[in-house]
Amino acid sequence: MPPFKREDYVTTHEVEISHLEDHIHVTPGEVLVPLPDLEKNVKRRTFFMNFTHVIGFLIGLPIAYPILRYLMKPMYAAFDNQWLNVGNVSQIKKEDVGVQFEYKKKVKEVYMPEYEVEKNVWVVRATPELLEKVYQGKDEEFRDSKGTVIWTNKKEIPYVAFSGKCPHLGCAYKWRNHKALGPVFLCPCHLSIYDAAGNVLDGPAPRALDALPVRVSAGGEVEIIDMEFKAGTKAQVRIV
Numbered sequence: 001m002p003p004f005k006r007e008d009y010v011t012t013h014e015v016e017i018s019h020l021e022d023h024i025h026v027t028p029g030e031v032l033v034p035l036p037d038l039e040k041n042v043k044r045r046t047f048f049m050n051f052t053h054v055i056g057f058l059i060g061l062p063i064a065y066p067i068l069r070y071l072m073k074p075m076y077a078a079f080d081n082q083w084l085n086v087g088n089v090s091q092i093k094k095e096d097v098g099v100q101f102e103y104k105k106k107v108k109e110v111y112m113p114e115y116e117v118e119k120n121v122w123v124v125r126a127t128p129e130l131l132e133k134v135y136q137g138k139d140e141e142f143r144d145s146k147g148t149v150i151w152t153n154k155k156e157i158p159y160v161a162f163s164g165k166c167p168h169l170g171c172a173y174k175w176r177n178h179k180a181l182g183p184v185f186l187c188p189c190h191l192s193i194y195d196a197a198g199n200v201l202d203g204p205a206p207r208a209l210d211a212l213p214v215r216v217s218a219g220g221e222v223e224i225i226d227m228e229f230k231a232g233t234k235a236q237v238r239i240v
């Protein structure tokens, strides 16, 4: 009879082989039965199990791929770069003053039906001095998701549009008269303060207000491309 080894047996409460207890250690209450051959050869069993998984994966892949591609399509959708009419410049009565333009935008999110959201931008008719502060002598380019330039705000065009979301955490801000600083853009959430050129004067905002592509027609209609940027980052990262 071959020598008894402890690892060749498993514990059970169903079958008792009493003669084994004379040859190997058994704790009181423990009952032993021989370990099946398949249980002993774990490496071989694991190999066949993994092999079955790989075969199953290869068979399932052609079925799963189109479904996954359909589900993930919205993640790789191009940015919406359509121009939206937000109002007429006749609403702006003074230079270097923030004027809020409200508009509605149709939004289609993933697999939900299309719906409308109310949004706003701030438009400033800027003096040459303010334009210099906004553009610092350079035109501003805007790009699509592939990095192609889709529009350039020219530094001499006097209309500047800012996204209605504060770059700190995305709250709505207002044009207010500050006791010490005079007229400013003020965000009530954490008291970030920006001048009329969008530059940060105070508060936790990590960057200037986000300027948007803007154009004004011969009839004075103001159009913008509605873009959204990541909040809370120093760099301006477009997300919509």
Ligand code: FES
Pocket (backbone or CB within 6 Å): 166, 167, 168, 169, 170, 171, 187, 188, 189, 190, 191, 192, 203, 204, 205
């Ligand atoms: S969201 Fe505007 S200051 Fe925080």
